[in-house]
Amino acid sequence: MQPRNMSMSGVVDLAAVKAAGEAKQKAEQARAEAARTGRPTGGARLVFDVDEAGFQQDILQRSTEVPVVIDFWAEWCEPCKQLGPLLERLAGEYAGKFVLAKIDVDANQALFQQFGVQGIPAVFAVVAGQPIPLFQGAAPEAQIRQVLDQLVQAAEQQFGIVGAPVDPADAEQQPQDDAPEPVGPYDALLEAANQALDNGDLDGAVQAYKNVLSDDPANPEAKLGLAQAELLRRVRDLDPQEVRKAAADAPGDVQAQIKAADLDLVGGHVEDAFGRLVDAVRRTAGEDREAARVRLLELFEVIGTDDPRVISARTALARVLF
Numbered sequence: 001m002q003p004r005n006m007s008m009s010g011v012v013d014l015a016a017v018k019a020a021g022e023a024k025q026k027a028e029q030a031r032a033e034a035a036r037t038g039r040p041t042g043g044a045r046l047v048f049d050v051d052e053a054g055f056q057q058d059i060l061q062r063s064t065e066v067p068v069v070i071d072f073w074a075e076w077c078e079p080c081k082q083l084g085p086l087l088e089r090l091a092g093e094y095a096g097k098f099v100l101a102k103i104d105v106d107a108n109q110a111l112f113q114q115f116g117v118q119g120i121p122a123v124f125a126v127v128a129g130q131p132i133p134l135f136q137g138a139a140p141e142a143q144i145r146q147v148l149d150q151l152v153q154a155a156e157q158q159f160g161i162v163g164a165p166v167d168p169a170d171a172e173q174q175p176q177d178d179a180p181e182p183v184g185p186y187d188a189l190l191e192a193a194n195q196a197l198d199n200g201d202l203d204g205a206v207q208a209y210k211n212v213l214s215d216d217p218a219n220p221e222a223k224l225g226l227a228q229a230e231l232l233r234r235v236r237d238l239d240p241q242e243v244r245k246a247a248a249d250a251p252g253d254v255q256a257q258i259k260a261a262d263l264d265l266v267g268g269h270v271e272d273a274f275g276r277l278v279d280a281v282r283r284t285a286g287e288d289r290e291a292a293r294v295r296l297l298e299l300f301e302v303i304g305t306d307d308p309r310v311i312s313a314r315t316a317l318a319r320v321l322f
Contacts, residue, residue: 046091050101052108063126064311065229067155069134069148072112074105079138086141087123090148092126097152098125127155128318158321159314160297170251190221195310197229202236205229223271227301235262247276254280254288265299273299274313282320293317 033153050058050070059068071087073080084102091100105120115124115131123134134147155161183190193208209226212219240263246253247260256278264273277299296317299311 018038043270045099046096047088047100047102048110050103050108050111055111059102059126060129062099063129064161065312066096067162068101068126069098069150069151070101070103070115070124070126071119072105072120072124074117074120077120083121083123083138084143090141090144094148094152096149098155127149127151127161128159129315138244156292159317160300161314188194190219190225191224193225193229197225197232202229202233224304226297231262231266231299231302235259235266238263251279252283254292258292261295261299266304270303270307270309271313274309274316278313278316278320281317293321 016218047057049202057069060069069087069091071084072078072092087100087116091098103111105117115122117124121138122136125132125134131153134151135144141146153208189208189212193205193212194204196202196208206226209222209229212222213226216222237257243256243259243263246256248255257276261273261276262278264270274296277292282295284292296313300313303310
Protein backbone atom coordinates (compact mmCIF):
# COMPACT_ATOMS: atom_id res chain seq x y z
CA MET A 1 0.00 0.00 0.00
CA GLN A 2 1.42 3.39 -1.00
CA PRO A 3 1.42 6.05 1.76
CA ARG A 4 -1.23 8.75 1.34
CA ASN A 5 1.23 11.63 1.58
CA MET A 6 3.40 10.69 -1.37
CA SER A 7 5.06 13.71 -2.98
CA MET A 8 6.11 14.44 -6.54
CA SER A 9 8.51 17.19 -5.47
CA GLY A 10 11.48 15.11 -6.54
CA VAL A 11 10.14 14.67 -10.05
CA VAL A 12 8.57 17.96 -11.13
CA ASP A 13 9.22 21.60 -10.22
CA LEU A 14 5.93 23.51 -10.32
CA ALA A 15 7.72 26.85 -10.47
CA ALA A 16 9.60 25.74 -13.56
CA VAL A 17 6.38 24.65 -15.18
CA LYS A 18 4.80 28.02 -14.39
CA ALA A 19 7.73 29.71 -16.13
CA ALA A 20 7.29 27.39 -19.09
CA GLY A 21 3.65 28.38 -19.23
CA GLU A 22 4.61 32.04 -19.42
CA ALA A 23 6.98 31.23 -22.28
CA LYS A 24 4.16 29.38 -24.02
CA GLN A 25 1.96 32.47 -23.73
CA LYS A 26 4.68 34.52 -25.42
CA ALA A 27 4.84 31.92 -28.19
CA GLU A 28 1.08 32.15 -28.68
CA GLN A 29 1.33 35.94 -28.91
CA ALA A 30 4.07 35.58 -31.52
CA ARG A 31 1.94 33.18 -33.54
CA ALA A 32 -1.01 35.59 -33.41
CA GLU A 33 1.19 38.40 -34.67
CA ALA A 34 2.55 36.18 -37.42
CA ALA A 35 -1.00 35.32 -38.48
CA ARG A 36 -1.89 39.01 -38.62
CA THR A 37 1.14 40.13 -40.61
CA GLY A 38 1.88 36.97 -42.61
CA ARG A 39 5.49 36.88 -41.41
CA PRO A 40 7.35 35.81 -38.26
CA THR A 41 7.80 38.32 -35.47
CA GLY A 42 10.71 38.98 -33.16
CA GLY A 43 13.23 36.15 -33.12
CA ALA A 44 10.81 33.37 -34.12
CA ARG A 45 11.78 31.93 -37.52
CA LEU A 46 8.99 30.28 -39.44
CA VAL A 47 10.95 29.94 -42.71
CA PHE A 48 14.68 29.29 -42.91
CA ASP A 49 17.34 27.72 -45.12
CA VAL A 50 19.03 24.53 -43.98
CA ASP A 51 22.31 22.94 -45.05
CA GLU A 52 23.97 19.68 -44.09
CA ALA A 53 25.83 21.29 -41.19
CA GLY A 54 22.62 22.58 -39.61
CA PHE A 55 20.48 19.51 -40.21
CA GLN A 56 20.79 18.09 -36.69
CA GLN A 57 19.84 21.27 -34.85
CA ASP A 58 17.55 23.00 -37.35
CA ILE A 59 15.51 19.95 -38.31
CA LEU A 60 15.97 16.95 -36.02
CA GLN A 61 16.07 18.81 -32.70
CA ARG A 62 13.48 21.38 -33.73
CA SER A 63 11.11 18.58 -34.80
CA THR A 64 10.68 17.57 -31.16
CA GLU A 65 8.97 20.92 -30.56
CA VAL A 66 7.17 21.66 -33.83
CA PRO A 67 6.53 19.83 -37.13
CA VAL A 68 9.26 20.75 -39.63
CA VAL A 69 8.13 20.85 -43.26
CA ILE A 70 11.04 20.50 -45.72
CA ASP A 71 10.93 22.02 -49.20
CA PHE A 72 13.54 20.45 -51.49
CA TRP A 73 14.14 22.93 -54.32
CA ALA A 74 16.69 24.22 -56.83
CA GLU A 75 17.23 27.53 -58.60
CA TRP A 76 16.73 25.98 -62.05
CA CYS A 77 13.44 24.29 -61.10
CA GLU A 78 10.47 26.30 -62.40
CA PRO A 79 7.78 24.40 -60.41
CA CYS A 80 9.89 25.06 -57.28
CA LYS A 81 9.52 28.78 -57.91
CA GLN A 82 5.76 28.37 -57.82
CA LEU A 83 5.59 26.10 -54.79
CA GLY A 84 8.20 27.81 -52.60
CA PRO A 85 6.40 31.16 -52.16
CA LEU A 86 3.12 29.34 -51.48
CA LEU A 87 4.68 27.26 -48.71
CA GLU A 88 6.29 30.37 -47.22
CA ARG A 89 2.94 32.18 -47.20
CA LEU A 90 1.25 29.19 -45.56
CA ALA A 91 3.98 29.01 -42.90
CA GLY A 92 3.11 32.57 -41.93
CA GLU A 93 -0.62 31.89 -42.07
CA TYR A 94 -0.34 28.78 -39.88
CA ALA A 95 1.60 31.00 -37.45
CA GLY A 96 3.92 28.49 -35.81
CA LYS A 97 1.90 25.29 -36.14
CA PHE A 98 4.74 24.20 -38.42
CA VAL A 99 8.02 25.68 -39.60
CA LEU A 100 9.39 25.54 -43.13
CA ALA A 101 12.96 24.41 -43.84
CA LYS A 102 14.20 25.06 -47.38
CA ILE A 103 16.96 22.82 -48.74
CA ASP A 104 18.78 23.64 -51.99
CA VAL A 105 19.41 20.19 -53.49
CA ASP A 106 22.34 21.37 -55.61
CA ALA A 107 24.23 22.50 -52.51
CA ASN A 108 23.10 19.62 -50.27
CA GLN A 109 23.27 16.39 -52.25
CA ALA A 110 23.75 14.26 -49.13
CA LEU A 111 20.41 15.39 -47.66
CA PHE A 112 18.76 14.94 -51.06
CA GLN A 113 19.92 11.31 -51.11
CA GLN A 114 19.26 10.70 -47.41
CA PHE A 115 15.55 11.41 -47.86
CA GLY A 116 15.38 9.35 -51.06
CA VAL A 117 14.03 12.26 -53.09
CA GLN A 118 13.22 11.18 -56.65
CA GLY A 119 12.48 14.60 -58.12
CA ILE A 120 11.80 18.21 -57.18
CA PRO A 121 9.97 20.03 -55.86
CA ALA A 122 9.51 17.48 -53.11
CA VAL A 123 8.02 18.16 -49.68
CA PHE A 124 8.70 16.08 -46.58
CA ALA A 125 8.01 16.59 -42.88
CA VAL A 126 9.98 15.59 -39.81
CA VAL A 127 8.07 14.99 -36.57
CA ALA A 128 9.88 13.87 -33.41
CA GLY A 129 12.92 13.05 -35.52
CA GLN A 130 11.03 10.86 -37.99
CA PRO A 131 10.77 11.74 -41.74
CA ILE A 132 7.34 11.65 -43.35
CA PRO A 133 6.88 12.10 -47.13
CA LEU A 134 4.11 14.59 -47.89
CA PHE A 135 3.87 15.20 -51.65
CA GLN A 136 5.89 15.82 -54.79
CA GLY A 137 5.37 18.50 -57.41
CA ALA A 138 3.56 21.85 -57.31
CA ALA A 139 0.27 20.61 -55.89
CA PRO A 140 -2.88 22.78 -55.70
CA GLU A 141 -3.14 25.01 -52.62
CA ALA A 142 -6.30 23.28 -51.35
CA GLN A 143 -4.54 19.91 -51.43
CA ILE A 144 -1.48 21.32 -49.67
CA ARG A 145 -3.65 22.82 -46.93
CA GLN A 146 -5.32 19.45 -46.39
CA VAL A 147 -1.95 17.73 -46.05
CA LEU A 148 -0.68 20.37 -43.62
CA ASP A 149 -3.83 20.16 -41.51
CA GLN A 150 -3.40 16.39 -41.24
CA LEU A 151 0.26 16.81 -40.31
CA VAL A 152 -0.48 19.34 -37.55
CA GLN A 153 -3.29 17.18 -36.18
CA ALA A 154 -1.14 14.03 -36.14
CA ALA A 155 1.75 15.84 -34.45
CA GLU A 156 -0.53 17.04 -31.67
CA GLN A 157 -2.55 13.87 -31.15
CA GLN A 158 0.28 11.34 -31.35
CA PHE A 159 3.16 13.30 -29.84
CA GLY A 160 1.67 16.27 -28.02
CA ILE A 161 3.62 18.64 -30.30
CA VAL A 162 1.53 21.80 -30.66
CA GLY A 163 3.68 24.56 -32.11
CA ALA A 164 6.89 26.49 -32.43
CA PRO A 165 8.55 28.16 -29.44
CA VAL A 166 9.66 31.78 -29.50
CA ASP A 167 13.35 32.27 -30.22
CA PRO A 168 15.19 32.94 -26.90
CA ALA A 169 16.68 36.08 -28.44
CA ASP A 170 13.17 37.49 -28.68
CA ALA A 171 12.59 37.03 -24.97
CA GLU A 172 15.91 38.73 -24.19
CA GLN A 173 14.74 41.82 -26.07
CA GLN A 174 11.64 42.22 -23.91
CA PRO A 175 11.75 45.20 -21.53
CA GLN A 176 12.40 44.32 -17.91
CA ASP A 177 9.82 45.32 -15.34
CA ASP A 178 10.76 45.29 -11.68
CA ALA A 179 7.18 45.83 -10.56
CA PRO A 180 5.57 42.79 -8.90
CA GLU A 181 3.33 40.71 -11.12
CA PRO A 182 -0.39 41.21 -10.51
CA VAL A 183 -2.17 38.37 -8.81
CA GLY A 184 -4.10 36.35 -11.36
CA PRO A 185 -7.73 35.32 -10.85
CA TYR A 186 -6.76 31.70 -10.17
CA ASP A 187 -3.69 32.18 -7.97
CA ALA A 188 -5.56 31.57 -4.70
CA LEU A 189 -7.29 28.49 -6.13
CA LEU A 190 -4.01 27.14 -7.45
CA GLU A 191 -2.32 27.70 -4.12
CA ALA A 192 -5.09 25.75 -2.38
CA ALA A 193 -4.84 22.97 -4.96
CA ASN A 194 -1.06 22.78 -4.60
CA GLN A 195 -1.41 22.65 -0.82
CA ALA A 196 -3.94 19.84 -1.08
CA LEU A 197 -1.55 17.93 -3.35
CA ASP A 198 1.36 18.40 -0.93
CA ASN A 199 -0.83 17.27 1.97
CA GLY A 200 -1.87 14.10 0.14
CA ASP A 201 -5.52 15.14 -0.30
CA LEU A 202 -5.52 13.79 -3.84
CA ASP A 203 -9.29 13.84 -4.38
CA GLY A 204 -9.45 17.45 -3.24
CA ALA A 205 -6.46 18.40 -5.38
CA VAL A 206 -7.94 16.78 -8.49
CA GLN A 207 -11.20 18.64 -8.04
CA ALA A 208 -9.46 21.95 -7.32
CA TYR A 209 -7.31 21.74 -10.45
CA LYS A 210 -10.36 20.79 -12.52
CA ASN A 211 -12.18 23.84 -11.18
CA VAL A 212 -9.39 26.08 -12.45
CA LEU A 213 -9.24 24.33 -15.82
CA SER A 214 -12.99 24.56 -16.33
CA ASP A 215 -12.58 28.34 -16.70
CA ASP A 216 -8.97 28.43 -17.90
CA PRO A 217 -8.34 25.23 -19.94
CA ALA A 218 -4.81 26.25 -20.97
CA ASN A 219 -3.53 27.06 -17.47
CA PRO A 220 -0.14 25.25 -17.43
CA GLU A 221 0.23 24.98 -13.66
CA ALA A 222 -3.24 23.55 -13.23
CA LYS A 223 -2.69 21.07 -16.08
CA LEU A 224 0.53 19.87 -14.51
CA GLY A 225 -0.96 19.71 -11.02
CA LEU A 226 -3.93 17.70 -12.29
CA ALA A 227 -1.62 15.26 -14.08
CA GLN A 228 0.38 14.81 -10.87
CA ALA A 229 -2.66 14.37 -8.65
CA GLU A 230 -4.30 11.87 -10.99
CA LEU A 231 -1.07 9.89 -11.22
CA LEU A 232 -0.70 9.73 -7.45
CA ARG A 233 -4.34 8.77 -7.04
CA ARG A 234 -3.92 5.93 -9.55
CA VAL A 235 -1.04 4.39 -7.61
CA ARG A 236 -2.39 5.16 -4.13
CA ASP A 237 -3.93 1.73 -3.55
CA LEU A 238 -1.53 -0.35 -5.61
CA ASP A 239 0.73 -2.98 -4.10
CA PRO A 240 4.10 -2.31 -5.77
CA GLN A 241 5.33 -5.90 -5.44
CA GLU A 242 2.19 -7.36 -6.97
CA VAL A 243 2.17 -4.81 -9.80
CA ARG A 244 5.80 -5.38 -10.71
CA LYS A 245 5.42 -9.17 -10.55
CA ALA A 246 2.36 -9.00 -12.82
CA ALA A 247 4.23 -6.80 -15.30
CA ALA A 248 7.25 -9.12 -15.30
CA ASP A 249 5.13 -12.26 -15.69
CA ALA A 250 3.01 -10.86 -18.53
CA PRO A 251 4.98 -8.51 -20.81
CA GLY A 252 2.06 -8.46 -23.24
CA ASP A 253 -0.49 -7.34 -20.62
CA VAL A 254 -0.82 -3.65 -21.41
CA GLN A 255 -2.74 -2.73 -18.27
CA ALA A 256 -0.07 -4.38 -16.13
CA GLN A 257 2.63 -2.41 -17.95
CA ILE A 258 0.66 0.83 -17.56
CA LYS A 259 0.35 0.34 -13.79
CA ALA A 260 4.05 -0.49 -13.52
CA ALA A 261 4.95 2.60 -15.55
CA ASP A 262 2.93 4.76 -13.15
CA LEU A 263 4.86 3.31 -10.22
CA ASP A 264 8.15 3.79 -12.08
CA LEU A 265 7.42 7.49 -12.55
CA VAL A 266 6.31 8.08 -8.98
CA GLY A 267 9.52 6.39 -7.84
CA GLY A 268 11.59 8.76 -9.97
CA HIS A 269 12.50 6.15 -12.60
CA VAL A 270 11.39 8.35 -15.49
CA GLU A 271 13.33 6.62 -18.28
CA ASP A 272 12.09 3.21 -17.10
CA ALA A 273 8.48 4.38 -17.17
CA PHE A 274 8.82 5.83 -20.66
CA GLY A 275 10.74 2.84 -21.99
CA ARG A 276 8.17 0.41 -20.61
CA LEU A 277 5.31 2.17 -22.40
CA VAL A 278 7.20 2.67 -25.66
CA ASP A 279 7.87 -1.08 -25.63
CA ALA A 280 4.17 -1.72 -24.94
CA VAL A 281 3.25 0.39 -27.97
CA ARG A 282 5.74 -1.59 -30.07
CA ARG A 283 4.40 -4.97 -28.93
CA THR A 284 0.68 -4.29 -29.31
CA ALA A 285 -1.99 -3.09 -31.73
CA GLY A 286 -5.50 -1.68 -31.68
CA GLU A 287 -7.03 -0.58 -28.37
CA ASP A 288 -4.11 -1.89 -26.31
CA ARG A 289 -1.63 0.12 -28.34
CA GLU A 290 -3.75 3.25 -28.08
CA ALA A 291 -4.07 2.83 -24.29
CA ALA A 292 -0.30 2.59 -23.89
CA ARG A 293 0.28 5.57 -26.19
CA VAL A 294 -2.25 7.75 -24.38
CA ARG A 295 -0.80 6.93 -20.95
CA LEU A 296 2.68 7.74 -22.24
CA LEU A 297 1.49 11.18 -23.38
CA GLU A 298 -0.11 11.71 -19.96
CA LEU A 299 3.18 10.93 -18.26
CA PHE A 300 4.92 13.38 -20.61
CA GLU A 301 2.63 16.06 -19.15
CA VAL A 302 3.73 15.16 -15.62
CA ILE A 303 7.41 15.62 -16.44
CA GLY A 304 7.12 18.55 -18.86
CA THR A 305 7.39 18.58 -22.63
CA ASP A 306 10.76 20.37 -22.67
CA ASP A 307 12.49 17.77 -20.47
CA PRO A 308 15.24 15.93 -22.43
CA ARG A 309 13.85 12.59 -21.26
CA VAL A 310 10.49 13.46 -22.80
CA ILE A 311 12.11 14.56 -26.05
CA SER A 312 14.05 11.30 -26.23
CA ALA A 313 10.94 9.23 -25.48
CA ARG A 314 8.96 11.09 -28.13
CA THR A 315 11.57 10.16 -30.69
CA ALA A 316 11.44 6.52 -29.56
CA LEU A 317 7.65 6.59 -29.79
CA ALA A 318 7.84 7.94 -33.34
CA ARG A 319 10.13 5.09 -34.36
CA VAL A 320 7.62 2.44 -33.26
CA LEU A 321 4.60 4.26 -34.69
CA PHE A 322 6.01 4.94 -38.17
